[in-house]
Amino acid sequence: MATAELAVNPNLYRRPQESVIDGDHNYRSITDTVCKIVERPRPPQAWYVAFAISSSLTLMLFGLIGYLVATGVGVWGNNAPVFWAWPIVNFVFWVGIGHAGTLISAILFLFRQNWRTSINRFAEAMTIFAVACAGIFPAIHVGRVWLVYWLAPYPSQHLAMWPNFRSPLLWDVFAVSTYATVSLLFWYMGMIPDLATLRDRATTKFRQMAYGIASLGWTGSARQWSRYEKAYMLLAALATPLVLSVHTIVSFDFAVSQIPGWHTTIFPPYFVAGAVFSGFAMVVTLMVPARAYFGLKDLVTPRHLEVMTKIILATGTMVGFAYAIEFFIAWYGGNGYEQFAFINRALGPYAWAYWTMVVCNVVSPQLFWFKKFRTTPWLMVVVCVFVNIGMWFERFVITVTSLSRDFLPSSWGYYSPTAIDVLMFVGSFGLFFTLFLLFCRYLPMVAMSEVKAVMPKPDEADSEARKLRLRPTPAEEPAKPEYVGGGPEA
Amino acid sequence: MTSEQQQVAADQPRTVGLLAEFATQDELIRGARSMRTNGYAELDAFTPFPIHELDDALGVRPTKLPWLVLVAGLVGGIGAIAFQWWTNAVDYPMLISGKPLFSLPANIPVTFEVIILAAAFTAFFGMLAFNGLPKLSNSLLRVGRFSTVTTDGFFLSVDAKDSSFDEKVTGEALRLAGAKHVEPLTEEPNPSAMPRAILMGAAVLGSLALLPPVIIASARSTTSDKPRVHNFFDMDFQPKFKSQTSSRLFADGRAMRPRVSGTVPRGSLQQNASYEFGFAPGKASSGEGDGSETATPQWVKEVPMTVSTELMERGRERFDIHCAVCHGKAGYGNGLASLRALELEQGTWVPPTSLHSQHVIDQPVGQLFNSITNGVRKMPAYGHQISVEDRWAIVLYMRALQRSQQASLADVPTDLRATLREMN
Numbered sequence: 001m002a003t004a005e006l007a008v009n010p011n012l013y014r015r016p017q018e019s020v021i022d023g024d025h026n027y028r029s030i031t032d033t034v035c036k037i038v039e040r041p042r043p044p045q046a047w048y049v050a051f052a053i054s055s056s057l058t059l060m061l062f063g064l065i066g067y068l069v070a071t072g073v074g075v076w077g078n079n080a081p082v083f084w085a086w087p088i089v090n091f092v093f094w095v096g097i098g099h100a101g102t103l104i105s106a107i108l109f110l111f112r113q114n115w116r117t118s119i120n121r122f123a124e125a126m127t128i129f130a131v132a133c134a135g136i137f138p139a140i141h142v143g144r145v146w147l148v149y150w151l152a153p154y155p156s157q158h159l160a161m162w163p164n165f166r167s168p169l170l171w172d173v174f175a176v177s178t179y180a181t182v183s184l185l186f187w188y189m190g191m192i193p194d195l196a197t198l199r200d201r202a203t204t205k206f207r208q209m210a211y212g213i214a215s216l217g218w219t220g221s222a223r224q225w226s227r228y229e230k231a232y233m234l235l236a237a238l239a240t241p242l243v244l245s246v247h248t249i250v251s252f253d254f255a256v257s258q259i260p261g262w263h264t265t266i267f268p269p270y271f272v273a274g275a276v277f278s279g280f281a282m283v284v285t286l287m288v289p290a291r292a293y294f295g296l297k298d299l300v301t302p303r304h305l306e307v308m309t310k311i312i313l314a315t316g317t318m319v320g321f322a323y324a325i326e327f328f329i330a331w332y333g334g335n336g337y338e339q340f341a342f343i344n345r346a347l348g349p350y351a352w353a354y355w356t357m358v359v360c361n362v363v364s365p366q367l368f369w370f371k372k373f374r375t376t377p378w379l380m381v382v383v384c385v386f387v388n389i390g391m392w393f394e395r396f397v398i399t400v401t402s403l404s405r406d407f408l409p410s411s412w413g414y415y416s417p418t419a420i421d422v423l424m425f426v427g428s429f430g431l432f433f434t435l436f437l438l439f440c441r442y443l444p445m446v447a448m449s450e451v452k453a454v455m456p457k458p459d460e461a462d463s464e465a466r467k468l469r470l471r472p473t474p475a476e477e478p479a480k481p482e483y484v485g486g487g488p489e490a
Numbered sequence: 491m492t493s494e495q496q497q498v499a500a501d502q503p504r505t506v507g508l509l510a511e512f513a514t515q516d517e518l519i520r521g522a523r524s525m526r527t528n529g530y531a532e533l534d535a536f537t538p539f540p541i542h543e544l545d546d547a548l549g550v551r552p553t554k555l556p557w558l559v560l561v562a563g564l565v566g567g568i569g570a571i572a573f574q575w576w577t578n579a580v581d582y583p584m585l586i587s588g589k590p591l592f593s594l595p596a597n598i599p600v601t602f603e604v605i606i607l608a609a610a611f612t613a614f615f616g617m618l619a620f621n622g623l624p625k626l627s628n629s630l631l632r633v634g635r636f637s638t639v640t641t642d643g644f645f646l647s648v649d650a651k652d653s654s655f656d657e658k659v660t661g662e663a664l665r666l667a668g669a670k671h672v673e674p675l676t677e678e679p680n681p682s683a684m685p686r687a688i689l690m691g692a693a694v695l696g697s698l699a700l701l702p703p704v705i706i707a708s709a710r711s712t713t714s715d716k717p718r719v720h721n722f723f724d725m726d727f728q729p730k731f732k733s734q735t736s737s738r739l740f741a742d743g744r745a746m747r748p749r750v751s752g753t754v755p756r757g758s759l760q761q762n763a764s765y766e767f768g769f770a771p772g773k774a775s776s777g778e779g780d781g782s783e784t785a786t787p788q789w790v791k792e793v794p795m796t797v798s799t800e801l802m803e804r805g806r807e808r809f810d811i812h813c814a815v816c817h818g819k820a821g822y823g824n825g826l827a828s829l830r831a832l833e834l835e836q837g838t839w840v841p842p843t844s845l846h847s848q849h850v851i852d853q854p855v856g857q858l859f860n861s862i863t864n865g866v867r868k869m870p871a872y873g874h875q876i877s878v879e880d881r882w883a884i885v886l887y888m889r890a891l892q893r894s895q896q897a898s899l900a901d902v903p904t905d906l907r908a909t910l911r912e913m914n
């Protein structure tokens with residue numbers, strides 16, 4: 001029928017490649033959109049309000065850390081038998097949040113998911129800030145913080161000994177610090193060309209010098225780009241197993257011990273799925289207001305948000321499946337202590353926490369089966385906030401229910417946090433948002449050079465090729481063939 | 491060019507190359523191809539984002555970075571394995587639950603992380619090193635037009651080092667290749683000069699960073715007659731009483747509290763002393779039997795329970811659980827724990843007594859019971875973990891063991907003698 005036509009235009013029946021961005025943009029307009037956020041002389045008033053709140057909370061956090069160091073960990077609610085409690089819950093929560101960034105930048109890069117370019121910088125920044133918040137809690141949980149260097153494997157005449165490299169807690173230190181370092185390298189390396197853009201657009205001497213130093217003298221030479229892309233690909237390939245290993249090793253903190261409810265082989269995949277779940281939820285929570293507020297709607301399109309909600313739906317369902325499997329294994333394994341641990345989780349004194357977790361993590365993401373929830377930004381944010389609440393409770397349930405019912409019934413107890421516990425957790429949000437607001441104000445929020453590399457060439461603006469690449473508007477969309485039989489489309 | 495212009499040109503810094511701007515990326519690629527065809531080799535292109543066609547057009551060779559990263563990963567991995575083995579198995583052997591000192595599975599997480607860390611550092615810093623970064627001052631960055639290169643500018647440069655470089659001819663060639671603008675790149679006036687602000691800042695920060703180590707070093711190497719500073723006073727001086735100290739809290743002035751009258755400590759209830767302790771109350775009147783501390787107690791001579799096969803079997807079971815690890819199943823003092831300690835030549839180990847030595851055989855059952863209850867020499871007390879009944883059962887079984895090792899054929903019932911011969 002159309003063989004001749006096909007010979008002329010081999011792309012005739014190929015699905016047009018969808019553009020990663022909306023609107024009629026060229027290279028300069030992309031740069032303007034992203035840079036003007038950083039370049040306007042004063043941030044909007046709301047930024048100041050948000051910054052005032054978050055930085056005061058940060059100050060409160062550091063004040064409380066000072067109080068804790070001067071007084072001792074007794075200011076927390078941790079006590080026999082629940083010695084891990086909130087500090088570890090907060091640690092696992094924040095590390096989990098920090099999983100989306102590197103997943104988006106590394107794994108989606110290797111899978112050639114071009115849409116990632118609009119959100120990867122943002123998500124990577126979030127990763128680093130979340131890991132910074134996470135790192136605080138185990139560090140102050142050690143008690144005598146001023147001797148924390150004893151944990152490092154360094155030749156010491158004073159200690160005359162080495163750390164135990166077979167301990168999961170030590171693996172955890174290596175995993176989280178490696179993850180923080182590699183994420184920082186990845187984030188910074190991706191930012192070098194964009195920092196050079198800010199340098200080249202700088203209007204004041206100070207900005208030129210600051211961004212000049214930060215961009216290391218980048219000129220965008222073809223030889224630089226060639227090595228840069230190779231290094232970026234290598235870092236992505238290295239970060240991919242790394243991002244999966246981090247929460248695996250965090251889960252070993254629990255799974256390698258013998259406490260019923262912790263000692264399960266399902267923990268590594270279950271923790272990783274939960275981490276991606278919470279990480280994406282946090283990205284959506286912050287991305288929706290940020291794109292609206294900073295005029296990034298063309299770059300971060302509804303399609304980006306919809307894809308992220310689908311990932312949340314998938315990982316949320318995995319997490320729900322893991323909860324069910326835990327109960328199945330407790331029953332199928334025939335171990336009375338394991339069975340008690342799980343029945344106690346669902347029906348014991350912490351049942352309220354368990355069912356909060358189930359509703360937030362398993363039920364609420366199922367709303368993303370509905371198109372309306374996947375396309376309405378404020379509904380997404382509501383669901384994602386629930387997901388993050390649920391993921392905090394998941395860590396609380398795992399840590400506290402198992403520890404509060406340990407091997408010795410005479411020492412069983414009910415854990416309650418103190419005000420210091422609560423305020424420190426609130427303070428960690430302050431730190432997270434302070435870093436995030438500074439990032440929005442001073443650094444390029446979208447990877448401009450990466451978006452430019454995957455967007456249609458602007459000089460094709462009026463050509464057929466560009467039309468083919470752009471997403472067809474509903475009017476242009478070819479009519480769907482009618483379905484004769486039944487089925488979901490009918 | 492007039493002579494005046496020539497004069498100005500002579501005063502200007504040396505030309506190090508030409509920079510041409512192209513309107514679009516496709517024109518840049520075409521221009522680069524045509525310049526290369528014209529025989530120019532020292533070409534470089536500058537773009538706001540990576541364009542892969544340029545690698546081919548300029549003849550950019552693939553970087554060796556991946557090999558370097560591979561080597562770094564291997565070195566990191568081998569180093570991590572070797573370090574863990576040396577620290578935990580050689581330099582400071584750490585025996586945990588009898589597990590091997592070195593085993594791969596438990597050492598893989600740290601090894602993996604070190605591989606990734608070493609490789610990632612190499613990828614990042616290797617990329618910077620190969621690219622000659624950081625290079626904060628560059629003749630390109632002094633060209634006003636070039637500032638669009640990070641937004642939407644596409645540039646091609648020809649270095650003056652190129653054998654066929656001639657400012658005029660090359661400039662013409664660039665224009666023919668499609669450049670919309672060509673201008674010379676001039677030598678940097680002072681390429682290594684740093685802005686004053688940066689130098690000052692570095693100097694200030696550097697000297698401030700020296701302060702803490704200097705203070706610590708001086709504190710460590712000098713003495714002071716001032717009292718010690720207690721940063722954590724309540725940790726150094728805890729509000730608690732130690733044993734045998736005084737306290738004004740109680741009327742008797744003692745920090746340690748005496749037993750409340752009318753109470754009995756756990757395990758001290760003496761309803762039937764012979765049964766619970768293995769000796770009768772009071773002291774035996776032997777020799778200088780004056781009731782002094784050294785006098786021998788009145789040991790129980792007979793097991794104060796109904797002797798039965800069940801009690802004997804119970805005794806065997808308890809003996810095998812609690813006693814056999816050191817004394818051996820037959821009671822010769824050759825249990826597994828003892829053998830292992832002797833094998834390791836542990837200096838503090840006292841070999842357990844053979845239960846068949848004459849002085850043990852001669853001991854009354856009450857004394858054996860007392861030894862189990864309170865321990866003897868290095869043997870710990872078992873009174874708190876073996877019940878009174880079970881301790882008597884063990885004593886009974888020990889008597890049977892002793893009997894079995896001293897037995898003659900006459901002790902074996904006649905109808906079993908044939909079986910015994912077969913067994914031997």
